[in-house]
Each structure stands twice: as C-alpha cells, then as structure tokens.
Amino acid sequence: MQRRHKLFVDYYENWIKLYKEGAVKNVTLKKYYLTLRWLKKLVPNLKTNELTRTIYQQLLNDYAKTHEKQTTMDFHHQLKGSILDAVDEGLIANDPTRKVIIKGKKPKEKKIKYLNQFQLQTLISNLELSSKINADWLILIIAKTGMRFSEALGLTAKDFDYANQTISINKTWDYKGIGGFQETKNKSSIRKIQIDWKTVTQFAGLLNNLDKNKPIFIDGKTYNSTINQILARHCKRVNIPQISIHGLRHTHASLLLYSGVSIASVARRLGHASMTTTQKIYLHVIQELENKDIDQVMRLLSGLN
Known part of the structure; x- marks a missing residue:
C-alpha cells in the first residue's frame, strides 16, 4: 500500500x-x-x-x-x-537543513542598550525612593545587581541575607502569563548576588514588616512595558539616553567589565549558563577593553630600555 x-x-x-x-x-x-x-x-x-x-x-x-x-x-x-x-522516521529522504544559507533584512539601527557610569549615577539620583516599595526601587535593585526583570519580580523578603550582604536568586515571576512563581531560566541562574551595604540598609528597612514569602514588587498584574515607561520618563527628565529595564542589566554588566571585573565573575553574577554567552553579548565591550590593553602593553614596552 x-x-x-x-x-x-x-x-x-x-x-x-x-x-x-x-x-x-x-x-x-x-x-x-x-x-x-x-x-x-x-x-x-x-x-x-x-x-x-x-x-x-x-x-x-x-x-x-x-x-x-x-x-x-x-x-x-x-x-x-x-x-x-x-x-x-523515513518521512524525508535526506536532511534538507544541511548547509543552509541564512539571510535576512538589514538590521535596524540599534538603540543604545546601556548607560555609562555618569549617566547611571544621574538616573539613580533622580529616582523617587519612597518609604514604601515602588517601581523606582525595582529599577534600583536591577541597576545594582544586573538581575533579570522576571528574577527581580520573583524576589521575596526572605531572599535578602543582610548579614552576608547577598540576594538569593532561586525563582522568577511569570509576568508574561498568569502570574505566580516559576523556575529560573537555567540552573546557572540560581545564584547569590553580593550587594553593597547601603542597598542592604535601605531594603532592610523597607522589607521589615512584609510577608517573607510574597513577592515584594508585585501588586496586581505587572507589565514590563509599564516599568519601561517609568524608566523612560526618568531618563528623559535628566536628559540621558532612554534605555529599557533590560538595558539596566546591560549597563550593570558593562560597567563591571570596564572596571576590570573578570568575564567569569560577570557571567556568574548575571546567571549566564557559560562565559561564552557573556562574551557574545558583550563583545563590543570586550573589544574596547582589548584595545585598551594593547595601548597599555605598548606603553610598557616603550618604557623598557
């Protein structure tokens, strides 16, 4: 048949x-x-x-x-x-995907994805950090840690270890779906992020009387676009490039790399599955740092007689 x-x-x-x-x-x-x-x-x-x-x-x-x-x-x-x-299964005689050529439209002009240190400091200084949790506190914690938006939404009071100055990332919040906690993007995303003493002190006061098992940034349905709009207003107000909430993650990583933090450490802090991912995303930063290193090497060599 x-x-x-x-x-x-x-x-x-x-x-x-x-x-x-x-x-x-x-x-x-x-x-x-x-x-x-x-x-x-x-x-x-x-x-x-x-x-x-x-x-x-x-x-x-x-x-x-x-x-x-x-x-x-x-x-x-x-x-x-x-x-x-x-x-x-024998439904197709030979692999038709072998040696394919990938084409595509010319990429759109990319928007600025990250801020420099001065611009970030200007942004943070403009945040309205009230005595209760609000969207500006969410912006601050992402800027200070580089965590993903879904990871920040999944934070609870018990994830903050004030004594050791760390935040535990072990879950995310399903903001794109029906809500609720869900797993992290990958196993490498489960991590502890070191934070500075000032941030520790600020959040210790904010979270003192909150339910330790409930997400601290969730009050009804939370949309990525809403937080992006709030962030954009802040950027416009202080006349710096408008970036997205994910751009704060790029900003955090870029500043760490520029300050000399190793790619391995940045990869762990961001929760990347491998350093290859970090290198691919931040290739432009790494190339700039390599050029800077070459200049330093040349200055060193020229001083040797």
Missing part, C-alpha cells in the same frame, strides 16, 4: 504537541507556534516528503525577506529539530 504523506504544517504542529508542550516554558512554546503560523502562510500545501534542500532554502529565503538575519536563524532552529526527526 502506498504511504500517504501528510502536510508538513500538520506534521510540525503534531511534533510541537508531542515534544514541546509541557517540556518548555510557555514563552518558548509560543515561539514554536509563531513558527507554525509562518509555515501556514509560506508553505501551506507542502507535503513532508517533498521537503528538499532547495525547497527548504527557499522557505528560509522567503521568511528572511521580512525578518532580520538573527530572527531567520531562530526560525531555522525551531524547524530543524522536527525536520531531523522526520528524516529519522
């Missing part, structure tokens, strides 16, 4: 349900379903057995017409796992 081949969009949808639902976070799962919607738009009638290298490359090219190169790369990675499984 001749084998009936199903549409690739149907195969991919079933693959998501079988392998991804319940295995990945909701935010990641949504990316797979977004990829599915693009398949339905670009290759709605493509049968699984018809997926050749040429057709797959054309699919990527069509997607790349309206997306930047990195986004196209993500699209490819979200498809590749299902395609390799289809090859293993």
Whole structure:
C-alpha cells in the first residue's frame, strides 16, 4: 500500500504537541507556534516528503525577506529539530537543513542598550525612593545587581541575607502569563548576588514588616512595558539616553567589565549558563577593553630600555 504523506504544517504542529508542550516554558512554546503560523502562510500545501534542500532554502529565503538575519536563524532552529526527526522516521529522504544559507533584512539601527557610569549615577539620583516599595526601587535593585526583570519580580523578603550582604536568586515571576512563581531560566541562574551595604540598609528597612514569602514588587498584574515607561520618563527628565529595564542589566554588566571585573565573575553574577554567552553579548565591550590593553602593553614596552 502506498504511504500517504501528510502536510508538513500538520506534521510540525503534531511534533510541537508531542515534544514541546509541557517540556518548555510557555514563552518558548509560543515561539514554536509563531513558527507554525509562518509555515501556514509560506508553505501551506507542502507535503513532508517533498521537503528538499532547495525547497527548504527557499522557505528560509522567503521568511528572511521580512525578518532580520538573527530572527531567520531562530526560525531555522525551531524547524530543524522536527525536520531531523522526520528524516529519522523515513518521512524525508535526506536532511534538507544541511548547509543552509541564512539571510535576512538589514538590521535596524540599534538603540543604545546601556548607560555609562555618569549617566547611571544621574538616573539613580533622580529616582523617587519612597518609604514604601515602588517601581523606582525595582529599577534600583536591577541597576545594582544586573538581575533579570522576571528574577527581580520573583524576589521575596526572605531572599535578602543582610548579614552576608547577598540576594538569593532561586525563582522568577511569570509576568508574561498568569502570574505566580516559576523556575529560573537555567540552573546557572540560581545564584547569590553580593550587594553593597547601603542597598542592604535601605531594603532592610523597607522589607521589615512584609510577608517573607510574597513577592515584594508585585501588586496586581505587572507589565514590563509599564516599568519601561517609568524608566523612560526618568531618563528623559535628566536628559540621558532612554534605555529599557533590560538595558539596566546591560549597563550593570558593562560597567563591571570596564572596571576590570573578570568575564567569569560577570557571567556568574548575571546567571549566564557559560562565559561564552557573556562574551557574545558583550563583545563590543570586550573589544574596547582589548584595545585598551594593547595601548597599555605598548606603553610598557616603550618604557623598557
């Protein structure tokens, strides 16, 4: 009997349900379903057995017409796992993803992602740090620690160790979904972040009478966009570049690197899975520091007679 081949969009949808639902976070799962919607738009009638290298490359090219190169790369990675499984199952004769070329639109002009030390100090001086927890305290703690937004929202009073001047990161808050505590991004994200004595003293007073098990920054539904708007108003008020709340994390890491803190230490503080991640994200900073090191080496050598 001749084998009936199903549409690739149907195969991919079933693959998501079988392998991804319940295995990945909701935010990641949504990316797979977004990829599915693009398949339905670009290759709605493509049968699984018809997926050749040429057709797959054309699919990527069509997607790349309206997306930047990195986004196209993500699209490819979200498809590749299902395609390799289809090859293993004998539904596709050969791996069509081999030696693909990733294209994409010219990237938009990137906004400034981080502040320099003077700009950050100016921002912090402008924060309205009242006697009760507010959004400005959230901005301050992210600027001082470099933690992720979801990690900061997941903080409770018991995560603060005043004696050892540390904050424990062991959970996050599901601000994109229905709320509630959830796991950290990865195992490396579970960590203790050292904080300065002034921040310790400030939060010790703020959190003294709060429920130690409830998130300190959550009061109803909290949106990333709302905090970004508050941060943008502060930046505009003091005439510094407007950055996002995630930009405070970039600012923290960049200032540490510029001050001579090792990449390994910065990676641990940020909760990166490896130093490679840190190096990739902060390549521009590292390159500037390398140029600075070369200048220092040349000055040293020129002084040797």
